[in-house]
Amino acid sequence: xxxxxxxxxxxxxxxxxxxxxxxxxxxxxxxxxxxxxxxxxxxxxxxxxxxxxxxxxxxxxxxxxxxxxxxxxxxxxxxxxxxxxxxxxxxxxxxxxxxxxxxxxxxxxxxxxxxxxxxxxxxxxxxxxxxxxxxxxxxxxxxxxxxxxxxxxxxxxxxxxxxxxxxxxxxxxxxxxxxxxxxxxxxxxxxxxxxxxxxxxxxxxxxxxxxxxxxxxxxxxxxxxxxxxxxxxxxxxxxxxxxxxxxxxxxxxxxxxxxxxxxxxxxxxxxxxxxxxxxxxxxxxxxxxxxxxxxxxxxxxxxxxxxxxxxxxxxxxxxxxxxxxxxxxxxxxxxxxxxxxxxxxxxxxxxxxxxxxxxxxxxxxxxxxxxxxxxxxxxxxxxxxxxxxxxxxxx
Amino acid sequence: xxxxxxxxxxxxxxxxxxxxxxxxxxxxxxxxxxxxxxxxxxxxxxxxxxxxxxxxxxxxxxxxxxxxxxxxxxxxxxxxxxxxxxxxxxxxxxxxxxxxxxxxxxxxxxxxxxxxxxxxxxxxxxxxxxxxxxxxxxxxxxxxxxxxxxxxxxxxxxxxxxxxxxxxxxxxxxxxxxxxxxxxxxxxxxxxxxxxxxxxxxxxxxxxxxxxxxxxxxxxxxxxxxxxxxxxxxxxxxxxxxxxxxxxxxxxx
Ligand SMILES: Nc1ncnc2c1ncn2[C@@H]1O[C@H](COP(=O)(O)OP(=O)(O)OP(=O)(O)O)[C@@H](O)[C@H]1O
Ligand SMILES: [Mg+2]
Numbered sequence: 001x002x003x004x005x006x007x008x009x010x011x012x013x014x015x016x017x018x019x020x021x022x023x024x025x026x027x028x029x030x031x032x033x034x035x036x037x038x039x040x041x042x043x044x045x046x047x048x049x050x051x052x053x054x055x056x057x058x059x060x061x062x063x064x065x066x067x068x069x070x071x072x073x074x075x076x077x078x079x080x081x082x083x084x085x086x087x088x089x090x091x092x093x094x095x096x097x098x099x100x101x102x103x104x105x106x107x108x109x110x111x112x113x114x115x116x117x118x119x120x121x122x123x124x125x126x127x128x129x130x131x132x133x134x135x136x137x138x139x140x141x142x143x144x145x146x147x148x149x150x151x152x153x154x155x156x157x158x159x160x161x162x163x164x165x166x167x168x169x170x171x172x173x174x175x176x177x178x179x180x181x182x183x184x185x186x187x188x189x190x191x192x193x194x195x196x197x198x199x200x201x202x203x204x205x206x207x208x209x210x211x212x213x214x215x216x217x218x219x220x221x222x223x224x225x226x227x228x229x230x231x232x233x234x235x236x237x238x239x240x241x242x243x244x245x246x247x248x249x250x251x252x253x254x255x256x257x258x259x260x261x262x263x264x265x266x267x268x269x270x271x272x273x274x275x276x277x278x279x280x281x282x283x284x285x286x287x288x289x290x291x292x293x294x295x296x297x298x299x300x301x302x303x304x305x306x307x308x309x310x311x312x313x314x315x316x317x318x319x320x321x322x323x324x325x326x327x328x329x330x331x332x333x334x335x336x337x338x339x340x341x342x343x344x345x346x347x348x349x350x351x352x353x354x355x356x357x358x359x360x361x362x363x364x365x366x367x368x369x370x371x372x373x374x375x376x377x378x379x380x381x382x383x384x385x386x387x388x389x390x391x392x393x394x395x
Numbered sequence: 396x397x398x399x400x401x402x403x404x405x406x407x408x409x410x411x412x413x414x415x416x417x418x419x420x421x422x423x424x425x426x427x428x429x430x431x432x433x434x435x436x437x438x439x440x441x442x443x444x445x446x447x448x449x450x451x452x453x454x455x456x457x458x459x460x461x462x463x464x465x466x467x468x469x470x471x472x473x474x475x476x477x478x479x480x481x482x483x484x485x486x487x488x489x490x491x492x493x494x495x496x497x498x499x500x501x502x503x504x505x506x507x508x509x510x511x512x513x514x515x516x517x518x519x520x521x522x523x524x525x526x527x528x529x530x531x532x533x534x535x536x537x538x539x540x541x542x543x544x545x546x547x548x549x550x551x552x553x554x555x556x557x558x559x560x561x562x563x564x565x566x567x568x569x570x571x572x573x574x575x576x577x578x579x580x581x582x583x584x585x586x587x588x589x590x591x592x593x594x595x596x597x598x599x600x601x602x603x604x605x606x607x608x609x610x611x612x613x614x615x616x617x618x619x620x621x622x623x624x625x626x627x628x629x630x631x632x633x634x635x636x637x638x639x640x641x642x643x644x645x646x647x648x
Contacts (some may be wrong), residue, residue, distance in 0.1 A: 235484070237473060238499040239473035241468075
């Protein structure tokens, strides 16, 4: 085996720490305080952060490194979910067989779709991936209903065989007996922290996924993918067969998506075709670009950012706003609330859209570029800048 | 007895009505430096394009080391040891100089494809050192961590050269390697090419600068309007009146 550079080891340690401490870090406000609704340290949401972080990390290996923009990665997410639920139905609620199957089936799926889509590049590649994903979505509702259970969605029924279910096995997704839904709650002064098994299981997998992505970024394979992004034709004249490189990157990112889809079903034992819809494919593109395509941390931050908005910002409604601006004179209060209201609650998409436009225009490198500028302003060197520019083996 | 490393056999290539190459028959001998000269638009770059598989000839074939390479893919031809240095720099603009040289270096060591994700770049010190060595030879060692797009045109040409040399090709095809360089850089490039020649690398060099041609070439082929009008040692070509007419409009070389 090989070692990581000092810088990368520190980087990895930092990621491990942040991931494991998430239940505390995302719960900064005491219970019952007016800001408590901004707390994100509850299991369901934290699991989503980790799962979509994995999805975006894998997408970034394709899009961030090679520049090939897939608009169909949600198909793999769906395949992963269906695989896991099928294993629940056949074997039982242990998530391990399902997750292994999810990675394998999404890999095979990605191999087929990638083999054909990669015959084209640029916008034609994007459209081919989009077409394949929409086909998968439609087939899940029609031809494949025996496999997908159509519009109802795939779920576990009492009559399912579940051959490996022991008498004492939990009756919900579990990891060798540790039920995903179990949590330990810790009350400290006014604060409440929830340490959930499902979250920590997902977090450990996310850390492993991050480590693998880090290795790919630092490897000769990763260098070839970067070279494809900047000048693919030159590689032909440098003795490199770019096709298998592209296909491998595509399959790896498809497997990441399948794993993420599988983990969604580990959180909630359901799989539906809506997971394959183009909006879900578009979301991972937004996450990656918002966070910073081609950086290691960016897509994870982008995923967290969007999921936070979707779950927290969307809960702010008119009465909450009136609460906040209660100190203003009545007329002014109504006016301020009327101005802000379209941007919160149901309107969170609008705010996210505005932020996205601002980021793309002023920070083409995404949130990571923002961080780097701040670090630079303080005269320091950011850790992740190495992910973008330094692949210096002499260090 | 010398043997031909490269044999361009009866190659024709036309673009629409324009005969860019007609009846080209050319042999490049092992260990020699073979210059191809000719006025702008003579078909010199087109000839190299045919050799590396970028363009398919209308008829004829290119034979390398006794094997027909016409019809093979560009990366296969490169892997056989035929490497081209481009006239207009074809670099990886967003990568650092070192990375630019590492890419062809890995292609040489690991072949056309290898899923090489377990080892990190740092574990391949041998390749990195080799890449830095060649960057040093073309005078770019100090700039190895700069992004390639920030280089001047002359520096890009030198980077191109390092990207070709790092593959230690059996046959190096140089398309105007000194164009756009200062006098000083041209001289150091010529010195470098002489050094490589001592190591026995076979080269084809297209060049407009006669000083460079005559200080390097063992043999010269003159192209004009897609045809070979002269072929011989530098002295033979220098005295050839046809060459003086076609190439320099009657002026003396
Ligand atoms: N892909 C192409 N399509 C059409 N015409 C082409 C193409 N490539 C070259 N030509 C034409 O073929 C002729 C030979 O071009 P080529 O680039 O080989 O000349 P050259 O000898 O390299 O000239 P220079 O010294 O300017 O580099 C020119 O008239 C050129 O316009
Ligand atoms: Mg030319």
